[in-house]
Amino acid sequence: MIPSSDPYHCPSHLETLTWIDQLFVYKEKTLEESLEEACCGIKSNNRYEVKDDTGNNIFRVIEENDCCNRTYCAASRSFTMNVFNDSNQEIIRLVRPFVCNCCGHELEVQSPPGVAIGLVRQNWHVCLPRFTVENERGEPAFKIAGPCVPCTCCADANFELVSLNEAAIDRSFGKIFKPFTGCEPAGADFVLRFPRNLEVKMKATLLGACILIDCLYYEERQ
Numbered sequence: 001m002i003p004s005s006d007p008y009h010c011p012s013h014l015e016t017l018t019w020i021d022q023l024f025v026y027k028e029k030t031l032e033e034s035l036e037e038a039c040c041g042i043k044s045n046n047r048y049e050v051k052d053d054t055g056n057n058i059f060r061v062i063e064e065n066d067c068c069n070r071t072y073c074a075a076s077r078s079f080t081m082n083v084f085n086d087s088n089q090e091i092i093r094l095v096r097p098f099v100c101n102c103c104g105h106e107l108e109v110q111s112p113p114g115v116a117i118g119l120v121r122q123n124w125h126v127c128l129p130r131f132t133v134e135n136e137r138g139e140p141a142f143k144i145a146g147p148c149v150p151c152t153c154c155a156d157a158n159f160e161l162v163s164l165n166e167a168a169i170d171r172s173f174g175k176i177f178k179p180f181t182g183c184e185p186a187g188a189d190f191v192l193r194f195p196r197n198l199e200v201k202m203k204a205t206l207l208g209a210c211i212l213i214d215c216l217y218y219e220e221r222q
Contacts, residue, residue, distance in 0.1 A: 013091040014111060016058055017203045021196040023058070024051045024188040025210055042067065046081070046215075050207065051188075059092070060084045061211065076105075081211060082113075094208045096215075105216060109208040111201070118205030120144075120212055129159065129217060133205055140164055141202060144176065144209060149217045156180050159213060161194065161206075174198070176210050178218065190214065 026049040033044040045063035052058055064080045076099055083092035093113035099105050109118040116136050123130040129146030146159040156179050160172035174194035190210050194203060 013085055013089065014200050014204060016085070017200045019196060020052055020058075020203070021194060022053050023192040023203075023207065024053070025049075025190040025192065025207075026051070026187070027189045027214070046211075046219075048189075048211070050083075057086055059207070061094075061207075077215075079215075083207070092204055092207070094211060096212065105212065107208050107212045109201075109205045111204055117201040118208065120205060120209040122212075122216075129213065131209060131212075132164075133202065133209065135199075136201060142173075145172075146213070146217075159209075174206075176206065176213060178213075 028047040028049060029044065036042045036044065045065055046061075047063065048059075048061035049057060050059040050061065061081050061083050064082060065077065069077045069079070077096075078098035079094075079096050081094040081096075082090045083094065085091050090113055091111060093110040094107055095110065096105070096107045104124070105122040107120045108116055109120070111117050118136060119134040119138065121132045121134060123132055123143075127148055129144070129149065131144040131146075133141050133144065135141050141164075143162050143164060144159050145162050147157055149157060156177050159176040161174040161176075162172050174192075176190060176192050178190050179188065190213075192206055192210055194206060
């Protein structure tokens with residue numbers, strides 16, 4: 001893990017993340033959007049609310065995409081997601097290029113928009129989700145090791161944060177997990193837990209990793 005040598009040094013407007021050690025992510029979809037998708041196959045842009053452990057709204061995430069890309073490219077689609085603070089100011093941008101194969105997906109995290117602070121890169125594995133999280137210089141920082149997603153329909157799906165040598169999962173230093181329906185207080189779709197002193201840029205990059213995981217493994221199942 002990458003502890004911050006100076007917890008006060010972070011991109012402008014990300015100070016909220018300085019002393020936070022968990023985030024709750026809620027995916028938003030109206031009844032009308034659900035009906036359009038079920039009846040007509042028309043997918044809407046994704047939207048998320050991000051809260052802290054006291055229920056305060058921290059960020060709002062809105063996908064910027066066109067209908068054809070959302071509907072026909074599905075999990076492989078490219079997108080830009082804009083992350084706004086409670087003052088409606090875009091402070092983070094998530095950029096994902098189109099990938100035509102089943103692996104090699106990546107997502108760049110920018111803050112302020114246009115300035116890369118981290119990258120989430122999918123690693124090839126025969127059946128398990130594996131990702132490498134890189135810093136703004138393209139240097140690997142740590143990995144994310146996930147479960148076999150189809151086998152987690154009756155339990156929490158834990159995507160563990162582990163060292164670069166993929167140390168034992170029981171020595172992970174944090175996780176992104178999707179709670180089994182009804183088992184998580186406050187009804188969050190995803191929960192992110194990480195060390196309080198983790199570098200702020202890496203905390204923001206983990207939010208991007210959560211969004212990528214949702215798009216790759218849960219969107220079609222939903």
